[in-house]
Amino acid sequence: MCAKFALHATKCDAGRVKSWSSPEIPSVSGRGKRPTVFCTSHRGPADTPRKLKEARLYVCGITPYDATHLGHAATYVAFDVLFRTWKDAGVDVTYAQNITDVDDPLLERADAIGMDWRELAESQIDLFRSDMELLRVIPPDAYIGAVESIDRVVDAVTRLLDKGAAYTLDSGDVYYRVGTRIEPPFGSTSHLERHEMLELFAERGGDPETAGKADPLDPLLWRAERAGEPAWDGGRLGAGRPGWHIECAVIAQDHAGLPLTVQGGGSDLAFPHHEMCAAHATALTGVNFAKAYMHVGMVGYEGEKISKSKGNLVLVSKLVEQGEDPMAIRALLLAHHYRSDWMYTDPLLAESRERLAAWRAAARSGTTMDAAEEILEDMRQNLGDDLDTPAVLDTLDEWADSVGDDGTAEGTALVVDAVDALLGITLR
């Protein structure tokens, strides 16, 4: 058993929800650079130690009702590249990810299609796992569901009540008090003005209008049982189910350990989700939740951000079903810097397919050892600079254009292994 609420989690916790199988990662000679990454909270480069030896990575997982669209894929592939870059630099990484396997969007979707919410969650988690395998994403050490963490959430919410950092409404719902004094203070993750916070809170699952709250921004910690909704024993809290932010705060602490080196997710999670996770965890432990917050840009399609509610999903599984090579999808994602917002189009995917074909042709030719070593050095340099994958892909294009008759199989093998280990793209 792992120590409960240990600040430094160990890797002993596999969790009830199974993750997926890991791709093989070839070893590549030499050592890469520890990457300098952009942190939302610092509004600039994160102050990660230059000699970082151990990293704790927590990436917010899916709510399993619309897996796995290209926006999800972009997020998990981006953090996969961070994981690979850290590994290449000799950093020991503990990686945890959650699955919000009970929450309003999942219950609403299950209700709309007349399916049991548990079956819907299970089928979508299955799909997510197989998509991650196809995209050659390295699985987290701990892949943990909200449902299996309910006892831990109940414990955390009860302690927040005892500390005066939470309160219960007449409905039985428990809310976190954003006015709780913590250091760093509420707002230091996202740096938004209050009017911006109020707007985003309403847009992204918050309930500023709920009567009786101390502050409209106070987020739900525990939702008291409602007729027709699943509920669990909450001890003193009464029967109910967990709020989303406290779920991640608890799972991150239990399974990655605090402070996190990086808390990651899509840019739409910066507020309220990551701000609230940080506030909850800091109020509980007195420890700063994360040293850096990394946010991945949004992928759009037909002029809108990809989402179930917009009805414009581009699913990895559908593209693969239509015959697409998952490596062309991965290359397309990496062709965009992880922080940029971009629009998916079919011609972009076709370009990526051609690009991959050119690299595969180069992988069948010879490469001089000098050129191969230069390519590896260049890849490491660019990944070290805030994971600049578009620059890495440009280097590979140049390699594909320049292979001649003077190379060797050994040189080519070095490039192919580096592309596999660092970018997760297999050219064999």
Ligand SMILES: [Zn+2]
């Ligand atoms: Zn989260």
